[in-house]
Amino acid sequence: MRGLRVLERILSTIPIVFGVAVIVFCVMRFTPGDPIDVMMGREGHVSQEQIDALRREFGLDKPIHVQLYMFLSRAVRGDLGNSLTKHRPVSALIRERLPATVELALGALVFSLVLAIPIGVISAVRQYSFVDRASMAAAFFGISMPAFWLGIISIIVFSVRLGILPSYGRLPYGLEPARVTGLYVLDSVLTGNVSSLVAALRHLLLPSVTLGAPMAAIVARVMRSSMLEVLRQDYVMLARAKGLTEWAVITRHALVNALIPTVTVVGVQTGVLLGGNMIVETIFSWPGIGRLAVDAIFNRDYPLVQGVVMVYALTFVLANLAVDILYTYINPKINL
Amino acid sequence: MLMRVRTVARNLCGLLYLICRHPSALIGLVILVAYVVMALFAPVLAPYPPNTGSVRQSFLPPAWQEGGSPAHLLGTDHVGRDILSRIIYGARVSLWVGVLSVAISMVVGLVLGAISGYYRGIIDDVLSRFAELLMAFPFLLFAIGVMAILGPGFFNLIAALTFKSWVEFFRLVRGETISEKTKEYVEAARAQGQSNFRIVTGEILPNIIHSVVVLATLRVGYMIITEASLSFLGIGVQPGVPAWGSMVDDGRDYVRTAWWVSTMPGLALLLLVLAINLFGEGLRDILDPRLKVD
Amino acid sequence: MLRIHNLTTEFPTRRGAVRAVEEMSLSLQRGQIMGLVGESGCGKSVTLLSILRLVARPGRIISGSIHFEGRDILSMAPAEVRRIRGADIAMVFQDPLTTLNPVFRVGEQIRESLRVHRIGTGRTSRREERETVLSLMKEVGIPSPESRYWQYPHEFSGGMQQRALIAIALACRPKLLLADEPTTALDVTIQAQILELLSRINSERGTAILFVTHDLAVASEFCHWISVMYAGRIVEQGPVDEVIADPLHPYTEGLLRSIPRLVKPRRRLSPIPGDVPDLIGLTNRCSFESRCDRRMPECAERPVSLVDVGGGRHVRCILYE
Numbered sequence: 001m002r003g004l005r006v007l008e009r010i011l012s013t014i015p016i017v018f019g020v021a022v023i024v025f026c027v028m029r030f031t032p033g034d035p036i037d038v039m040m041g042r043e044g045h046v047s048q049e050q051i052d053a054l055r056r057e058f059g060l061d062k063p064i065h066v067q068l069y070m071f072l073s074r075a076v077r078g079d080l081g082n083s084l085t086k087h088r089p090v091s092a093l094i095r096e097r098l099p100a101t102v103e104l105a106l107g108a109l110v111f112s113l114v115l116a117i118p119i120g121v122i123s124a125v126r127q128y129s130f131v132d133r134a135s136m137a138a139a140f141f142g143i144s145m146p147a148f149w150l151g152i153i154s155i156i157v158f159s160v161r162l163g164i165l166p167s168y169g170r171l172p173y174g175l176e177p178a179r180v181t182g183l184y185v186l187d188s189v190l191t192g193n194v195s196s197l198v199a200a201l202r203h204l205l206l207p208s209v210t211l212g213a214p215m216a217a218i219v220a221r222v223m224r225s226s227m228l229e230v231l232r233q234d235y236v237m238l239a240r241a242k243g244l245t246e247w248a249v250i251t252r253h254a255l256v257n258a259l260i261p262t263v264t265v266v267g268v269q270t271g272v273l274l275g276g277n278m279i280v281e282t283i284f285s286w287p288g289i290g291r292l293a294v295d296a297i298f299n300r301d302y303p304l305v306q307g308v309v310m311v312y313a314l315t316f317v318l319a320n321l322a323v324d325i326l327y328t329y330i331n332p333k334i335n336l
Numbered sequence: 337m338l339m340r341v342r343t344v345a346r347n348l349c350g351l352l353y354l355i356c357r358h359p360s361a362l363i364g365l366v367i368l369v370a371y372v373v374m375a376l377f378a379p380v381l382a383p384y385p386p387n388t389g390s391v392r393q394s395f396l397p398p399a400w401q402e403g404g405s406p407a408h409l410l411g412t413d414h415v416g417r418d419i420l421s422r423i424i425y426g427a428r429v430s431l432w433v434g435v436l437s438v439a440i441s442m443v444v445g446l447v448l449g450a451i452s453g454y455y456r457g458i459i460d461d462v463l464s465r466f467a468e469l470l471m472a473f474p475f476l477l478f479a480i481g482v483m484a485i486l487g488p489g490f491f492n493l494i495a496a497l498t499f500k501s502w503v504e505f506f507r508l509v510r511g512e513t514i515s516e517k518t519k520e521y522v523e524a525a526r527a528q529g530q531s532n533f534r535i536v537t538g539e540i541l542p543n544i545i546h547s548v549v550v551l552a553t554l555r556v557g558y559m560i561i562t563e564a565s566l567s568f569l570g571i572g573v574q575p576g577v578p579a580w581g582s583m584v585d586d587g588r589d590y591v592r593t594a595w596w597v598s599t600m601p602g603l604a605l606l607l608l609v610l611a612i613n614l615f616g617e618g619l620r621d622i623l624d625p626r627l628k629v630d
Numbered sequence: 631m632l633r634i635h636n637l638t639t640e641f642p643t644r645r646g647a648v649r650a651v652e653e654m655s656l657s658l659q660r661g662q663i664m665g666l667v668g669e670s671g672c673g674k675s676v677t678l679l680s681i682l683r684l685v686a687r688p689g690r691i692i693s694g695s696i697h698f699e700g701r702d703i704l705s706m707a708p709a710e711v712r713r714i715r716g717a718d719i720a721m722v723f724q725d726p727l728t729t730l731n732p733v734f735r736v737g738e739q740i741r742e743s744l745r746v747h748r749i750g751t752g753r754t755s756r757r758e759e760r761e762t763v764l765s766l767m768k769e770v771g772i773p774s775p776e777s778r779y780w781q782y783p784h785e786f787s788g789g790m791q792q793r794a795l796i797a798i799a800l801a802c803r804p805k806l807l808l809a810d811e812p813t814t815a816l817d818v819t820i821q822a823q824i825l826e827l828l829s830r831i832n833s834e835r836g837t838a839i840l841f842v843t844h845d846l847a848v849a850s851e852f853c854h855w856i857s858v859m860y861a862g863r864i865v866e867q868g869p870v871d872e873v874i875a876d877p878l879h880p881y882t883e884g885l886l887r888s889i890p891r892l893v894k895p896r897r898r899l900s901p902i903p904g905d906v907p908d909l910i911g912l913t914n915r916c917s918f919e920s921r922c923d924r925r926m927p928e929c930a931e932r933p934v935s936l937v938d939v940g941g942g943r944h945v946r947c948i949l950y951e
Contacts, residue, residue, distance in 0.1 A: 019469040027485065144609040146561045148568045149584055149602030156595045234723055235731040240684055241723075242743045242798070243716035256733050275476025279565055283588070294569060297484035305484060312477050332733060332782040 006325050013321050018072075020313045025071050028306050029064065080307035085299045090307035094289055098311075099182025100170055101277060101288030106183075107208030108273060112216035117262070120223020124231060124258075125250060135220060142217025147276045151210040151283040158206060166203050168285035175199050207284040211276050215269045222265045227258040260331050267323030274312050354622045361618020367611035375427040382421035383407075386578040389416030395594045411596045413586055419597065422578040423604045429567075429579040430608065433490070434560040437497035442552050444498070445505020450536050452506070453513025464510070467503045475500055479562055483571040490573055493566065497559055508551055512544040546623040553616035557609040564605050580605045631838060632658040632681070632806060637694035639673075639680050650676040650689065652862040653914075655936065658855075660805070663832055663839045665853030665870065667846050667885070669906055673862040674842040675724075678808045681840075682719060683711050698806070717747040720799035724811040726791035730783035736794050737763055737779030743801040766797045770827060789820035796827065800835075807831070807839045813848065825852050846885050850874045855942075858882050861907055861917040864936060868943035878945040880922045916948065924949065 055061045059070050074081070080090035119139075123132040159167035166172075170184055177187040177196045185204065188197035230236065231254055239253040240246075281290035289308050296304035355361045374381060393416035397404040404411060410419040452460040470478075482496035516522060517540065525539045566572040567581025575582070580601040587597025639651040651673040658664045666674050679685045681696055683703060696703040698719065703711060720743075723729040731739060740763045748759075760779070767775035770793040783791060792812060799807055809828065813821040829852060831837055843849050849856055849870070856873050858866040858881065866879040877883045884902040904921040914933040919925050929948055936946045 016469065016472050019465075020472050023469065023473075027481065140613065141606075141610070144557060144561075144606060144613050146564050146568075146581075146602065146605055146609070148565055148581070149598070149605065152584060152588060152591060152598045152602065156591050156599065160592050160595070234725060234729040237679075237684060237686075238721075238723060238729050238795075238798070239731070241682055241715055241721040243712045243714070243746045244742075245712065253731055257731070260733075271474035272476070273474075275474040275480070275565075278477070278480060279569065282569065293480075297480065297571065300484075305481070309473075309477065309481050313473050316474050317472050330733060333784050 002328055006328060009324055010321065013317055016317055017314060020317065021072060021075055021310060022068065024306055024309050024313070025068055028302055029067065075310070080310065081303035083296075083301055083304045085296075085301045085304070090303050093292060093304065094307055094311055097287060097289045097292050100286060101281070101290060103170075103183040103185060103204065104207055104211060104280070104286055104288060105273060105277060107185075107204045108212035108215065110212075111208045112212035112219055113266070115212075116216040116219035117223055117259075120220045120262075121227055121250065121255065121258070123220070123224040124227030127228060132224075136224065139217040139220045142213050143221070145213060145217075147210055147214060148279045148283060150213055151206070151280055154206050154210060155283070165206055167206065170203050170287060171196060171199050207280050207286055210283070211273060211280045214276065215266070215273060218265060218269055219262060223258060223262050226261045227254060230254045230258045233257070256330060260327070263323055263327055263330065267320045270319040270323075271316050274316055351622070355618065358618045358622060360614045361622070364611045364614030364616070364618060367607065368615055371427050371608050371611070372431065374424050375431050378425045378428060382418075382424040383409075384418040384421040386422045386425040387417065387576060389413070389418065391416050395590070395597075397594070398596050398600075401596075410600045411594070413583070413597045414590060414594075419583070419600050422583055423580065423601055425578040426580045426583060426601060426604070427608070429490070429573055429577060430560045430563060430605070433493055433497065433563040434556040434612075437494050437501065437559050437563075438552050438556050440494065440498045441502040441555070442505050442548065444502040445507075446509050446548060448502070449506040449509025450513050450541070453510040454517060454532065454536055454540070456514075460510075463506070467506055470500050470503050473500065476562055476565060479566060480569065480571065483566055488571055488574050490577075493563060493572055496566070497562060501555065501559070504555065505548065505551065508547060509544060512547060513540055516540045516543055550616065550620045550624045553619050554613065557612035557616065560605070560609055560612070631660045631699060632656075632840070633695075633697040634677075634681070635695045635697070637677070637680055637691065637696060639676050639685055639689060639691045641689040649862050651680060654694070654859075654862075654864055656857055656864065656867070658806070658838055658840060661832070661836045661838055662855060663829070663841055663853045665849035665856040666840060666842045666859060667849050667856060668844065668859035670844055671906060672859045674844075674859055675810050677859075678721065678810050678840065678842055681808060682715050682721060683708075684715075713747070716743050716799075716804070717802040718804055719806045719808060720802065720804040721808040722792075722795050722799050722810065722812045725815045726788060726795050727783070727815070729795055730786075730791055732783055734782075735780050736783055736786060737767070737775075737781075739783075740766060740794065740797050740801060743798045747802050762801075763797075766800060767794070770794075770797045770800070771823070772797070788816050789823065792816060792820075792824055793827070796824075796831075800831065800837075803835070804837060807837050809839055809841045811843055812841075814844070821848075828852070846874075847889050858885070863917065863946060864944070865918065865946045866944065867936070868941070872941065872943065878939065878943065878950060879918075879947050880924050880949075881918050884921075884923075916946075 052061075059067055062070070078091050080094075082088065083090055083093055086093060119135045123129075123135050126132055155167040158165040175196045177184060177193045177200075178191045180187045180190050184200040185197065188194070188200055235257075236249060236254055239249045244252070277288070278290035278294055280286065281288045282294050285291070289311060293305065293308040293312075295301075296308060355365060389412060393408075393412050394414055396408050396412040396416075398411045399406050399409045401411075408418050408420070410423065412418055413422070448463055452463045473481075478500045479496045482499055483492060486492035486496065513536075522535060522539055525535050530538070563572060564579070564581030564584070567579040568585045570582070570585065572581055573579050583601035584598045584605075587594065587599070587601075590597055634654055634656045637651055637654040638649060641648045641650055654673070654677055656664070656666075656677075666677065668674050676685060676689070680691050681698075681703065683691070685691060691704060694704065698714065703714065706714075730736065734742075737760070741759050744759050744762060764775045764779065767778060772778050772790055772793050778786075778790075783794075786794060792815075796812075807828075812828070813824050816824065825848065828839060828841075832839055841849065841853055853870050856868065856870045857864050858873070858879065860881050866873060866877070866882045868878075873882065874886065877886055881902070884900075887900045888902060890899055902921055907917055907920065914935075915931070916922070916929050916934045919929040922929070926948065932948070934946050934948055934951065936944050937950050938944055939950055
């Protein structure tokens with residue numbers, strides 16, 4: 001029964017992914033200046049024949065719906081065209097950079113959840129205590145804080161002033177662990193390389209905190225309010241009346257229920273994480289797809305922009321899919 | 337008509353009274369008003385024009401630091417421009433972009449949401465699907481993409497920000513309209529033979545407008561942050577126009593030697609967004625106790 | 631077995647402390663059913679929560695004692711109270727829908743109450759526990775317990791949910807069951823079934839029940855003893871038949887007059903005029919005075935206390951002092 005619902009939900013993402021691809025395609029095609037002009041601008045003087053040849057090569061001489069069909073059928077096969085500036089397949093560029101971004105996003109996610117969930121719970125259990133007031137004030141700052149500025153301030157404080165944490169890159173040159181997954185932290189653990197593990201974690205710290213801070217702030221607030229709501233419920237009273245310890249009442253009976261709204265919020269916030277990712281990667285010179293995208297935007301490298309935007313949107317759709325599926329497992333009442 | 341105006345005026349006075357009794361909302365409002373004054377009277381208040389400076393005067397630290405001078409309270413940037421003056425002028429971009437993009441999104445979302453929620457049917461299906469599709473793009477990413485194509489500029493910025501954010505209002509208004517539509521007072525209005533237009537604008541709208549106002553206030557802060565992020569990436573307003581995001585970006589290369597260039601405009605931004613959020617959340621406590629806006 | 635003496639529970643508010651329960655005294659023998667009757671907000675539920683020391687903050691018990699089998703619950707260490715909760719004294723709540731945890735399977739919720747108190751007394755296997763749960767479910771009248779065990783609360787009907795809650799309460803064979811309006815949220819026919827179940831439990835297991843209700847009619851059918859509460863205080867106490875046949879306190883009389891009768895002779899219902907008084911700043915004078923049809927000038931002047939009028943009956947009214 002539940003399996004069927006999950007399958008249904010998975011299938012329902014297909015039209016969305018399709019729509020996303022169409023929107024990306026349209027936005028890219030209906031903009032002034034076609035990609036060929038951009039390329040020509042770079043190559044200096046070229047003849048009309050060369051231009052026509054290029055147009056044929058990119059399929060720009062075909063009617064728009066044929067172009068759309070070509071774009072989609074290639075995209076399905078993982079072919080997102082060639083970068084105009086790097087002269088390599090977009091998919092290869094993305095694949096190369098993706099692990100860095102995934103590592104950063106996971107770092108931010110882990111940081112924000114590990115920090116925010118306990119804070120939200122403690123703030124609710126000890127409502128109006130000092131801990132509650134202090135962490136809610138911090139969370140309020142967190143939701144009002146521009147990520148790019150937080151990143152720069154943390155560089156000024158931790159790298160420049162205190163000099164205790166690196167401010168750019170993933171690892172010093174030559175310390176890369178043997179590649180297994182491309183995630184340096186994970187690879188260092190898998191290959192038992194302690195020095196690169198330490199270095200990778202130190203490099204990961206500031207960017208993850210910067211990227212995860214807004215999410216941590218929101219999750220802490222939501223967690224607190226849903227926990228407060230749950231603690232008022234009769235089933236919490238019943239759990240106490242059963243003779244459970246307060247710890248068991250909170251961690252077993254209250255927490256699971258309070259996590260239900262939090263999970264939804266985490267799903268929505270993934271979008272903020274992905275958008276912030278471009279900025280954080282720019283600030284910390286993090287070699288992921290966010291920087292790739294920003295560079296591509298400045299170089300008007302349309303196929304690359306198109307490819308990266310597709311990847312982002314796809315990630316967001318998949319993240320929400322994952323959240324919805326997780327949801328069915330913690331909330332038995334839900335019907336997708 | 338006159339009675340209408342009077343009622344509205346009385347409601348606004350009542351609201352102002354409630355805000356004054358809500359300390360954090362009041363603090364937010366006061367700071368917000370200060371920023372608006374600052375933006376309006378920038379030429380009078382700013383000690384220097386925003387774009388003049390000489391390289392000989394570059395990287396002067398803030399007045400309280402060693403080597404700083406009272407002539408440049410918050411110091412100067414890499415080309416010797418006065419940071420305080422640029423912050424004061426920068427308030428214009430932030431406030432305009434924030435207010436305009438939210439206002440447009442609100443109007444679009446309100447109209448489409450009311451139509452969608454009231455009439456349902458095919459219009460609702462189409463609009464809802466489209467909204468769902470837009471939701472598949474992270475907001476900042478979408479804005480970056482649109483800006484990348486349109487190029488920098490004030491109106492492009494507004495377009496990029498509104499393009500997706502009307503969906504928030506649309507979803508709120510649509511949902512509220514659907515639930516209000518079934519209530520007795522709407523039935524009563526219909527029984528009286530009121531036109532659909534009158535029912536929506538005269539009966540339903542006044543009952544959902546509170547939530548919409550609260551959402552709008554809270555969105556302004558987010559829009560301002562997004563604008564600053566875009567300017568920070570160099571795809572916001574045109575180069576040369578003083579905007580806080582691009583000022584932070586200007587200072588990025590000099591964080592080792594001149595921390596104030598990036599720090600000060602960011603502080604101005606943080607304070608404004610804090611004020612808006614304080615005000616917005618206070619407004620939510622007052623107007624939307626059922627917490628429909630999250 | 632249970633002796634409450636002079637219990638007072640307070641809730642601080644902005645306008646001053648509200649005494650939800652004041653100088654409440656009550657005793658209950660093994661195997662008895664005591665009905666605690668009164669209007670909503672008169673402090674019945676708070677009394678039950680006080681017995682298990684579950685009064686939610688900022689409410690607190692400020693004086694009195696609650697002796698259970700000779701030991702004062704109010705002076706126990708928190709861990710000791712926990713050992714009593716669910717084991718010796720169990721509670722059935724008012725609204726079954728909100729009292730079962732929505733995210734856990736019903737059977738597992740029943741099993742949990744078994745587990746809580748089995749930690750010290752040798753490990754039982756999961757299988758054995760399940761067997762016990764299934765027989766409990768059968769005992770409280772849940773049909774096909776094997777499949778019901780794995781269902782979630784929202785898949786149960788209201789009556790079945792209440793049966794499951796009773797099973798949770800019975801899991802550790804408690805000596806005392808605190809029932810907080812267990813039938814109020816249910817349909818009338820289901821109400822009767824649940825009441826029957828409770829009285830069967832009482833006669834078969836000898837479990838004492840402290841039964842809170844606002845429904846005097848229900849109490850009169852089901853209880854052995856009855857205590858009528860008004861504005862946080864007990865106003866009348868006694869064996870159920872005598873109280874019903876010959877109410878002493880004007881409030882009890884009023885309550886009886888406002889019960890509709892289906893059997894003739896029918897007469898006009900006479901509701902008690904007025905509202906429950908504000909519980910803030912109540913003194914120890916009679917709190918029913920303003921609504922009483924037999925009030926005297928004296929009522930407003932001097933304090934009243936619960937008087938023993940013989941035959942196990944107590945009443946708090948100037949008329950009997």
